[in-house]
Amino acid sequence: VTREKVHYKKDYDNAIKYYTEALELNPANAIYFSNRSLAYLRTECYGYALADATKCLEIDKNYIKGYYRRATSNMALGKFKAALKDYETVVRVRPNDKDAKMKYQECNKIVKQKAFERAIASDEMKKSVVDSLDIENMMIEDEYTGPKLEEGKVTMSFMKEMMECFKDQKKLHRKCAYQILIQVKELLSKLPSLVEITLKETEKITICGDTHGQFYDLLNIFELNGLPSETNPYVSCSVAVKRKAPFVILTLFGFKLLLPDSFYLLRGNHETDNMNQMYGFEGEVKAKYTTQMFTLFSEVFQWLPLAQCINGKVLVMHGGLFSEDGVMLDDLRKIDRNRQPPDSGPMCDLLWSDPQPQNGRSVSKRGVSCQFGPDVTERFLDQNKLDYIVRSHEVKAEGYEVTHSGKCITVFSAPNYCDQMANKGAYIHLRGSDLKPEFHQFTAVVSTSDNNFDILTLTNVTITVHLLSYSTFQASRSQL
Numbered sequence: 001v002t003r004e005k006v007h008y009k010k011d012y013d014n015a016i017k018y019y020t021e022a023l024e025l026n027p028a029n030a031i032y033f034s035n036r037s038l039a040y041l042r043t044e045c046y047g048y049a050l051a052d053a054t055k056c057l058e059i060d061k062n063y064i065k066g067y068y069r070r071a072t073s074n075m076a077l078g079k080f081k082a083a084l085k086d087y088e089t090v091v092r093v094r095p096n097d098k099d100a101k102m103k104y105q106e107c108n109k110i111v112k113q114k115a116f117e118r119a120i121a122s123d124e125m126k127k128s129v130v131d132s133l134d135i136e137n138m139m140i141e142d143e144y145t146g147p148k149l150e151e152g153k154v155t156m157s158f159m160k161e162m163m164e165c166f167k168d169q170k171k172l173h174r175k176c177a178y179q180i181l182i183q184v185k186e187l188l189s190k191l192p193s194l195v196e197i198t199l200k201e202t203e204k205i206t207i208c209g210d211t212h213g214q215f216y217d218l219l220n221i222f223e224l225n226g227l228p229s230e231t232n233p234y235v236s237c238s239v240a241v242k243r244k245a246p247f248v249i250l251t252l253f254g255f256k257l258l259l260p261d262s263f264y265l266l267r268g269n270h271e272t273d274n275m276n277q278m279y280g281f282e283g284e285v286k287a288k289y290t291t292q293m294f295t296l297f298s299e300v301f302q303w304l305p306l307a308q309c310i311n312g313k314v315l316v317m318h319g320g321l322f323s324e325d326g327v328m329l330d331d332l333r334k335i336d337r338n339r340q341p342p343d344s345g346p347m348c349d350l351l352w353s354d355p356q357p358q359n360g361r362s363v364s365k366r367g368v369s370c371q372f373g374p375d376v377t378e379r380f381l382d383q384n385k386l387d388y389i390v391r392s393h394e395v396k397a398e399g400y401e402v403t404h405s406g407k408c409i410t411v412f413s414a415p416n417y418c419d420q421m422a423n424k425g426a427y428i429h430l431r432g433s434d435l436k437p438e439f440h441q442f443t444a445v446v447s448t449s450d451n452n453f454d455i456l457t458l459t460n461v462t463i464t465v466h467l468l469s470y471s472t473f474q475a476s477r478s479q480l
Helices: 002-007 011-026 029-044 046-059 065-078 080-093 098-120 156-167 174-189 215-225 246-257 273-278 281-289 291-301 327-332 346-352 372-386 469-480
Strands: 193-195 204-208 235-237 264-266 309-312 316-317 361-365 369-371 386-391 400-403 408-410 425-431 438-442 446-452 453-456 464-470
Touching: 011 029, 011 361, 046 065, 065 080, 065 098, 080 098, 080 246, 156 215, 156 246, 174 246, 174 291, 174 464, 193 327, 215 425, 215 438, 246 264, 273 281, 273 291, 281 291, 327 346, 346 369, 372 386, 408 425
Parallel strands: 193 309, 204 235, 235 264, 316 386, 386 408
Antiparallel strands: 204 425, 309 316, 361 369, 400 408, 425 438, 438 464, 446 453
């Protein structure tokens, strides 16, 4: 009963704990494996979810939920053929299950699309969407009353008007969206894979983690911390494509164009074609705009830098460290990032890996890359003369977490993730004088769901900001 209550309350971390305890007492219970698999899915531990679903079916090959969990896990890992086989089993046994039928149809469509893409693939250089666009002659209709670029350029007044437009759930005109994407692609393509910046003693920078398409929470960060400017620079550990993300993405890209040397964007694991298909960004862009625009988004994502080094001492990335020792900063500079991420290697690890409390490395809970321990972090930092790393990639109850004796910091900026995790969000301040992190926490703005749009309820906004001093930070290091 306790396990089910925890699961019902969507406290998935405790659900995993209790199902694990139950399995220690009853290791042949298929239902427990299936339920823990679901909890792992909710926390995006796809590798663990796949293993549990597989174990469930080894115990009871007739337990239909096991097939559904395994299919969902394989789908999340981009193993579409394996997922389709299990979805077929579910649909055959439960022909009236609408959700299973929808998932089967979605997976089947992706499998066929992938097969088609392979069939028409060639060794010729793929042409950019930009080559087929005629922006100059693209008309903006008289009835459009939203923001427009000023002489084709992003300005602060345009950014403020665009954010107000998005708050009212109005979309940016396709010509303006194309202009932003074309310009930001050109800008990003000139950047190195490892961006290196120097903060002066008096300068401060804000590091944000995942926002995962939660537009109003992004606005909340700007409300709490101030809009980006030359004197208020930002680093985002991830563009965080997910759900209703076009609003977030265009806002981030707009600020990148406005402040190319004060607003920094890094690629995350969701900025890939597979993840865009599975998590709805592709469908969202195609519905709001065109297939052509989604393809251009995909081109832009491939040019996002993979990591950032601040004052030669703090390395920032989305995922984490590497599956093998000996990776140097110069190796990151040499990464050819203009592609879909490989299944292994430094580029994959920067987007996908996670820290673990024990020394060494282990198989990733996500089924991609690895988990790395404090000894791995220590060696990497020593070899590269760094102080610590900052990364995102994982939901944290307090919005941040300090691990590996203070040398691995996770920051997550999407509070109440997916409207169900009840976590806080956070961002970090670093100052050039000492690079000592200051952690600021905040809670989610209240929203209601209406036809797949988030509607902000201004009268119910609850905001808290918490500053963790460096002395507290140091104390937490000593306790680890």
